[in-house]
Amino acid sequence: MEQPRSVSGASLSPRSPSSPPFLSISVTDPVKLGNGVQAYISYRVITKTNFTEYQWPEKFVIRRYSDFVWLHGRLFEKYKGIFIPPLPEKSAVEKFRFSAEFIETRRQGLNSFVNRIASHHELHQSEDLRTFLQSDEETMQRLRSYETGIFIKKPADLMQIFKDVQLKVSDVILGKEKPVEESNPEYEKLKHYIFELEAHLAEAQKHAYRLVKGHRDLGQSLSDFGKVAKLLGACEGYTLGKVFSELGAKSETLSIRLQKEAHQLLMNFEEPLKDYVRAVQSIKATIRERANTCREKGELAETMKLKEINLGKLVLALSDRVGEAEIEYNESKAESEEATRRFETIVRRMSDEIVQFQEQKTLDMGIAFHEFAKGQSQLANSIANAWRSLLPKLEACSFTQ
Amino acid sequence: MMGSENQGFEEAHPLVSREEMETLVLDDPSDHGGSINSNSYSNYRSATSSLSDTTHHPLSPPIVVTPADSDPLLAPPPYRSTSANDSNSYIEPPSYADVIFSPFDESSVSEINGVETNSQNSDSSLVFSRSPSSSSDYIKITVSNPQKEYDSTNSLVPGSNTFTTYLIATRTNIPDYRGSEFSVRRRFRDVVTLADRLAEAYRGFFIPPRPDKNVVESQVMQKQEFVEQRRVALEKYLRRLAAHPVIRLSDELKVFLQVQGKMPLPTSTDVASRMLDGAVKLPKQLLGESNAVVAPHEVVQPARGGRDLLRLFKELKQSVANDWGGSKPAVVEEDKEFLEKKEWVHDLEQQLSNASQQAEALVKAQQDMGETMGELGLAFIKLTKFENEEAIFNSQRVRATDMKCFATAAVKASRFYRELNAQTVKHLDTLHEYLGLMLAVHGAYSDRSSALLTVQTLLSELSSLNSRTEKLEAASSKIFGGDKSRIRKIEELKETIRATEDAKNVAINEYERIKENNKSELERLDRERRADFLNMLRGFVVNQVGYAEKISNVWAKVVEETSGYGREST
Numbered sequence: 001m002e003q004p005r006s007v008s009g010a011s012l013s014p015r016s017p018s019s020p021p022f023l024s025i026s027v028t029d030p031v032k033l034g035n036g037v038q039a040y041i042s043y044r045v046i047t048k049t050n051f052t053e054y055q056w057p058e059k060f061v062i063r064r065y066s067d068f069v070w071l072h073g074r075l076f077e078k079y080k081g082i083f084i085p086p087l088p089e090k091s092a093v094e095k096f097r098f099s100a101e102f103i104e105t106r107r108q109g110l111n112s113f114v115n116r117i118a119s120h121h122e123l124h125q126s127e128d129l130r131t132f133l134q135s136d137e138e139t140m141q142r143l144r145s146y147e148t149g150i151f152i153k154k155p156a157d158l159m160q161i162f163k164d165v166q167l168k169v170s171d172v173i174l175g176k177e178k179p180v181e182e183s184n185p186e187y188e189k190l191k192h193y194i195f196e197l198e199a200h201l202a203e204a205q206k207h208a209y210r211l212v213k214g215h216r217d218l219g220q221s222l223s224d225f226g227k228v229a230k231l232l233g234a235c236e237g238y239t240l241g242k243v244f245s246e247l248g249a250k251s252e253t254l255s256i257r258l259q260k261e262a263h264q265l266l267m268n269f270e271e272p273l274k275d276y277v278r279a280v281q282s283i284k285a286t287i288r289e290r291a292n293t294c295r296e297k298g299e300l301a302e303t304m305k306l307k308e309i310n311l312g313k314l315v316l317a318l319s320d321r322v323g324e325a326e327i328e329y330n331e332s333k334a335e336s337e338e339a340t341r342r343f344e345t346i347v348r349r350m351s352d353e354i355v356q357f358q359e360q361k362t363l364d365m366g367i368a369f370h371e372f373a374k375g376q377s378q379l380a381n382s383i384a385n386a387w388r389s390l391l392p393k394l395e396a397c398s399f400t401q
Numbered sequence: 402m403m404g405s406e407n408q409g410f411e412e413a414h415p416l417v418s419r420e421e422m423e424t425l426v427l428d429d430p431s432d433h434g435g436s437i438n439s440n441s442y443s444n445y446r447s448a449t450s451s452l453s454d455t456t457h458h459p460l461s462p463p464i465v466v467t468p469a470d471s472d473p474l475l476a477p478p479p480y481r482s483t484s485a486n487d488s489n490s491y492i493e494p495p496s497y498a499d500v501i502f503s504p505f506d507e508s509s510v511s512e513i514n515g516v517e518t519n520s521q522n523s524d525s526s527l528v529f530s531r532s533p534s535s536s537s538d539y540i541k542i543t544v545s546n547p548q549k550e551y552d553s554t555n556s557l558v559p560g561s562n563t564f565t566t567y568l569i570a571t572r573t574n575i576p577d578y579r580g581s582e583f584s585v586r587r588r589f590r591d592v593v594t595l596a597d598r599l600a601e602a603y604r605g606f607f608i609p610p611r612p613d614k615n616v617v618e619s620q621v622m623q624k625q626e627f628v629e630q631r632r633v634a635l636e637k638y639l640r641r642l643a644a645h646p647v648i649r650l651s652d653e654l655k656v657f658l659q660v661q662g663k664m665p666l667p668t669s670t671d672v673a674s675r676m677l678d679g680a681v682k683l684p685k686q687l688l689g690e691s692n693a694v695v696a697p698h699e700v701v702q703p704a705r706g707g708r709d710l711l712r713l714f715k716e717l718k719q720s721v722a723n724d725w726g727g728s729k730p731a732v733v734e735e736d737k738e739f740l741e742k743k744e745w746v747h748d749l750e751q752q753l754s755n756a757s758q759q760a761e762a763l764v765k766a767q768q769d770m771g772e773t774m775g776e777l778g779l780a781f782i783k784l785t786k787f788e789n790e791e792a793i794f795n796s797q798r799v800r801a802t803d804m805k806c807f808a809t810a811a812v813k814a815s816r817f818y819r820e821l822n823a824q825t826v827k828h829l830d831t832l833h834e835y836l837g838l839m840l841a842v843h844g845a846y847s848d849r850s851s852a853l854l855t856v857q858t859l860l861s862e863l864s865s866l867n868s869r870t871e872k873l874e875a876a877s878s879k880i881f882g883g884d885k886s887r888i889r890k891i892e893e894l895k896e897t898i899r900a901t902e903d904a905k906n907v908a909i910n911e912y913e914r915i916k917e918n919n920k921s922e923l924e925r926l927d928r929e930r931r932a933d934f935l936n937m938l939r940g941f942v943v944n945q946v947g948y949a950e951k952i953s954n955v956w957a958k959v960v961e962e963t964s965g966y967g968r969e970s971t
Contacts, residue, residue: 224759228752232755387949
């Protein structure tokens with residue numbers, strides 16, 4: 001279902017130096033497909049770009065959540081040390097899997113995900129990203145099932161999963177990672193910071209969730225109160241009855257306003273907080289990778305040392321297996337150096353990433369606070385205005401006693 | 402702000418609890434380092450006034466145009482366009498944020514009776530008066546100081562005769578009461594007696610129901626809790642009595658409040674002993690030895706609850722005849738107006754019950770909002786401290802500043818929610834009060850119907866006595882010279898008829914009196930209810946407006962301080 005669309009008007013030649021490079025993606029149009037248990041949501045992913053590596057300047061494809069999971073996994077494998085942008089929540093309570101709110105928050109989350117990748121100085125060059133954005137659906141499906149099918153796990157992957165579980169368990173028990181061979185106090189501080197931060201953020205998010213619910217509940221109780229006030233008004237005489245009716249009407253209006261605010265709070269405050277938590281979890285995953293790589297580096301360095309010693313012995317003994325040993329040693333040395341390079345890449349990337357992370361989060365939270373405050377202030381104003389408008393009627397009552 | 406911001410957090414402990422949140426010193430320029438309480442909100446006022454000085458507040462809502470703009474009693478909203486006003490905003494009439502009762506305001510409606518004094522309410526002229534007269538009389542009653550006492554007599558089982566007394570202090574300027582300040586000690590049993598005596602003396606009135614005996618609770622609850630619960634209930638009860646224009650002047654209440662020592666009102670006896678007395682009397686009545694006719698002074702009390710079993714049976718028979726008998730009784734509740742009113746009262750009660758429930762739900766929801774907002778604020782305060790401690794990058798410090806600004810506002814807003822709620826509870830309490838009053842109305846209506854039943858019973862008796870007399874006279878007249886025994890019987894019957902006539906007249910008077918009482922009480926209910934409900938609504942609304950304004954101001958500040966991010970948001 002490829003639909004190559006040319007940019008209206010000019011055809012795009014290899015990137016003209018005058019126009020800045022851009023890659024803009026939007027995830028839109030959630031549609032429910034399939035039946036019963038197999039039902040799922042598909043999204044339209046529209047890409048506009050002038051990168052030469054991309055086959056089409058404008059393209060849209062249909063993707064589902066597990067495709068995004070595939071992309072995330074690939075990037076995590078290939079770009080160790082980089083904090084891969086987090087995906088929105090994996091599972092949902094069955095009941096809400098197709099609720100409008102859940103679909104919308106997931107769509108936004110997926111949109112953020114791809115756009116963050118596109119704006120990352122290294123990640124945007126990823127071939128897997130290109131595949132994701134431009135392959136046809138069959139190719140995508142094939143790739144997805146190859147990577148995520150349970151019966152195709154490679155033994156190394158299984159080992160990795162086991163190690164991950166181990167580490168997760170120790171996370172829980174010790175409250176932090178098992179100490180690894182890195183002796184870098186700054187890095188230790190960072191790890192400690194990340195683990196603590198997650199706890200703090202989780203708590204804040206919990207309260208944010210309750211606050212959203214609180215708005216909904218207050219709205220509901222105002223609505224109920226309004227109805228009852230109207231009934232009470234029906235009992236009363238003319239003027240007093242009218243006031244009760246009006247009170248009831250205002251209550252109901254405010255109830256609707258509160259429901260709206262609850263939704264805004266969810267989208268503009270709770271979701272960003274959840275996103276923050278997920279970002280921290282992504283950093284934790286990177287920390288684990290770094291630890292693994294460090295360990296590997298250590299192990300391979302050990303092995304190389306042993307081979308070197310062995311070689312030395314054989315040389316001294318004038319053995320005829322020196323050649324063999326030398327080859328082994330060289331291989332081992334290459335592996336060790338490679339591991340060291342990988343490790344150093346991770347270290348380098350992480351130190352850049354952490355700066356970016358902090359700045360981005362300051363911005364994200366600043367926006368979140370701003371929106372929150374705006375929303376609350378406007379809500380309070382609406383409430384004040386609604387109730388204030390009743391006062392003239394109340395005054396009028398006193399004169400018709 | 403950067404330099405001083407950390408001072409306020411010396412005390413912010415990572416594990417700060419709710420109590421600590423109360424005393425948290427939030428370093429805020431407009432607070433001058435003081436803690437958030439009522440005197441700092443005057444700093445708010447100056448902050449908001451200066452806010453409205455700016456040429457165009459980015460968040461000012463469209464100006465509320467109400468016809469009451471010309472009404473001097475109505476204060477305009479705080480965000481006024483400067484074109485409408487001078488630069489010196491301190492001359493502006495206060496917004497509703499200032500009209501709000503302080504959290505410790507005690508002058509709520511139910512306390513000072515007969516008079517509405519809201520001393521801090523700048524619009525006090527708007528408080529609706531409950532009654533046209535008696536605007537300067539007052540009685541203020543307080544119940545306090547529960548003490549355990551021992552009953553020195555009857556100590557058959559040691560330790561079983563302890564009871565609690567309460568100090569009941571009264572202040573009044575009503576001349577009927579001798580003195581202006583006095584106090585007595587009373588136990589709960591005395592209150593029961595008072596209630597019973599009032600019920601007898603003031604049939605037809607809407608007498609506030611007394612607190613329950615709570616026999617089960619008194620065994621099950623913690624002593625202290627129970628005593629406190631009872632103390633509160635007693636206070637409310639006595640204040641309601643004092644608020645009733647007729648009952649406040651009653652002898653019973655006066656005696657209760659003033660006479661020292663053991664209470665001189667005759668105590669009520671329990672149902673069992675009354676029944677026992679009645680059972681003893683009954684055979685005599687039936688045999689004609691004791692008076693079979695209700696004495697006039699007993700007629701004014703209902704049959705049920707008295708000692709006259711015979712009367713009880715007669716009236717029961719009558720009520721069955723009313724319900725199932727073919728003929729209508731001679732006197733019937735004809736007052737259409739009354740019947741309509743009765744329906745209306747029933748309807749009102751239903752609505753009040755619903756309203757009372759929803760009011761509770763509303764209060765709870767407001768409470769939750771306040772608590773959650775506070776907890777959110779606390780969580781961010783912890784985060785702020787954390788980021789500050791661990792900061793390596795400047796972006797972290799910036800974030801910490803933003804978080805602190807946010808958290809401070811959230812905690813303030815949370816306090817306002819809680820104050821709002823405390824006031825809401827007070828205002829909406831009127832609904833609960835009136836629901837309780839419905840019980841009193843039922844009592845008054847049952848007084849009426851039992852008085853009517855007494856009248857009907859007596860009328861039936863009279864008619865049957867008369868017909869017996871007629872029959873005897875007819876039979877006797879056939880015998881020449883008269884029948885001595887029959888004539889004697891006729892004489893006796895005529896005697897009985899006279900007595901019954903007397904009783905009937907008294908009963909009818911009583912019934913009419915009760916009807917009058919019902920009527921005047923209904924009128925009073927109407928008047929006072931209108932005033933009380935209007936006050937309730939007004940209080941509720943003003944409260945909501947005032948606190949909404951305060952909360953809006955709190956967040957508006959945050960909007961200002963984070964306005965840099967406003968340009969970034971989508």
